[in-house]
Amino acid sequence: MNTPALLAVDDALGQLLTLAERAPLDAVETLGLADAEGRVLAGDVVAIVDAPAWSNSAMDGYAFNLVDAIGFPLPVSQTVFAGQAGEPLAPGTCARIFTGAPIPQGANCVQMQENCTVLEDGRIAVQGTLREGANIRQQGSETAVGQLLLGKGTVLSPIALGVLACQGIYRVSVVRSLKVALLSTGNELVGEGEVPAPGQIHDSNRVVLQSLLQRMGCDVIDLGKVNDELALIRAALERAGNADLIISSGGVSVGDADCIGSLLREAGEVLMWKLAIKPGKPFTFAHFNGVPFIGLPGNPGSSLVTFLMLARPYILRRMGRTRVEQMRLPVVCGFDWPRAGRRQEYLRVSIEQGRAVLQPNQSSGTLLSATWADGLLEVPVGTTFKAGDSLDFIPFASLLA
Ligand SMILES: Nc1nc2c(c(=O)[nH]1)N[C@H]1C(S)=C(S)[C@@H](COP(=O)(O)OP(=O)(O)OC[C@H]3O[C@@H](n4cnc5c(N)ncnc54)[C@H](O)[C@@H]3O)O[C@H]1N2
Numbered sequence: 001m002n003t004p005a006l007l008a009v010d011d012a013l014g015q016l017l018t019l020a021e022r023a024p025l026d027a028v029e030t031l032g033l034a035d036a037e038g039r040v041l042a043g044d045v046v047a048i049v050d051a052p053a054w055s056n057s058a059m060d061g062y063a064f065n066l067v068d069a070i071g072f073p074l075p076v077s078q079t080v081f082a083g084q085a086g087e088p089l090a091p092g093t094c095a096r097i098f099t100g101a102p103i104p105q106g107a108n109c110v111q112m113q114e115n116c117t118v119l120e121d122g123r124i125a126v127q128g129t130l131r132e133g134a135n136i137r138q139q140g141s142e143t144a145v146g147q148l149l150l151g152k153g154t155v156l157s158p159i160a161l162g163v164l165a166c167q168g169i170y171r172v173s174v175v176r177s178l179k180v181a182l183l184s185t186g187n188e189l190v191g192e193g194e195v196p197a198p199g200q201i202h203d204s205n206r207v208v209l210q211s212l213l214q215r216m217g218c219d220v221i222d223l224g225k226v227n228d229e230l231a232l233i234r235a236a237l238e239r240a241g242n243a244d245l246i247i248s249s250g251g252v253s254v255g256d257a258d259c260i261g262s263l264l265r266e267a268g269e270v271l272m273w274k275l276a277i278k279p280g281k282p283f284t285f286a287h288f289n290g291v292p293f294i295g296l297p298g299n300p301g302s303s304l305v306t307f308l309m310l311a312r313p314y315i316l317r318r319m320g321r322t323r324v325e326q327m328r329l330p331v332v333c334g335f336d337w338p339r340a341g342r343r344q345e346y347l348r349v350s351i352e353q354g355r356a357v358l359q360p361n362q363s364s365g366t367l368l369s370a371t372w373a374d375g376l377l378e379v380p381v382g383t384t385f386k387a388g389d390s391l392d393f394i395p396f397a398s399l400l401a
């Protein structure tokens with residue numbers, strides 16, 4: 001029997017991003033900074049003020065004009081604290097100044113107080129050689145009016161929110177949240193308050209996925225867990241309402257109870273099924289009644305890896321995010337990998353003393369070993385390696401941000 005070739009991970013990702021770009025979220029909402037973390041900018045943000053808005057002192061000390069300070073102690077003519085605007089500096093004098101305070105007009109240099117001596121008559125003797133502009137943060141040196149600060153499609157990190165606040169921008173236009181309907185399928189699944197009968201297990205995938213989606217700024221419509229019956233799954237999907245995306249876990253393989261595949265083939269359009277990825281081969285992308293549908297495999301390891309490597313970038317691109325590629329860092333492997341695989345493999349590894357260490361249980365059926373890992377080591381199809389060789393590592397920290 002001829003087995004059709006599995007779709008390569010890079011090809012699948014490329015197709016998913018194209019599909020995401022064809023279904024952008026066009027609505028925008030305006031939020032205060034406290035509510036905007038993790039959301040995606042709907043338009044460019046350009047600087048409306050210089051930063052710093054005026055030249056200011058980088059040190060607690062004395063401000064003066066270099067011409068006046070050569071060898072002569074200077075009387076103090078004024079004191080300028082942060083938050084005050086000083087007077088123009090009287091020639092032949094210096095100003096007591098503190099970090100962040102505006103530089104008085106006429107001063108062109110600051111010396112930190114540790115390098116100044118206060119003489120008995122109160123005058124200041126400046127030690128050390130200084131150049132013009134020393135210890136002064138010049139107006140506009142960080143940002144000039146009109147400069148592009150954050151491009152459309154940037155995700156609003158805590159740092160980006162701070163850049164907006166520096167500008168006095170307290171409300172920001174962001175792309176609306178993606179509404180994701182989430183369900184898990186399987187007769188074997190039970191949830192909170194239920195006691196598993198023999199053969200049953202607790203539904204962990206929906207907990208993981210709901211949490212990942214919420215972190216990404218999605219609105220989750222929880223359709224619950226549904227038994228492997230077409231009519232029940234159809235009924236659950238009716239509750240998806242106006243979801244922008246449906247995500248299921250389980251039931252995408254070839255078993256007799258694997259209903260999601262049957263449903264999508266019967267009432268949907270399957271665009272992608274069976275990828276050269278391990279874990280996660282039966283990953284499915286389809287349209288169901290016109291709504292994009294991602295079918296994740298039921299195995300907890302497979303569901304996690306395919307969500308992070310495929311569903312996540314798709315979702316981020318749907319929400320208008322420009323940068324969706326995972327962060328890859330070359331790491332030295334601390335173990336041998338003698339058997340080349342036919343699927344691109346994602347190994348759960350920790351990083352210890354700069355080397356990738358393979359975690360003991362790589363089964364697609366386990367979640368726990370991912371909690372010991374710092375991220376995923378990407379092993380391309382057909383690759384073998386030895387300890388000391390270098391491969392790409394994708395940190396969980398970058399995927400969970
Ligand atoms: N004959 C074949 N069998 C299988 C193949 C294949 O190619 N031929 N592929 C295997 C691969 S690879 C994967 S991955 C799994 C995925 O199968 P499904 O997506 O259909 O998942 P299920 O059969 O529903 O469940 C698999 C496994 O995961 C457990 N599970 C399911 N849902 C959850 C949940 N919400 N929380 C925790 N655990 C869950 C389930 O009990 C099973 O143990 O198929 C292989 N089989």
Ligand code: MOO
Binds near residue numbers: 278299302
């Ligand atoms: O790939 Mo399935 O991906 O073994 O669990």
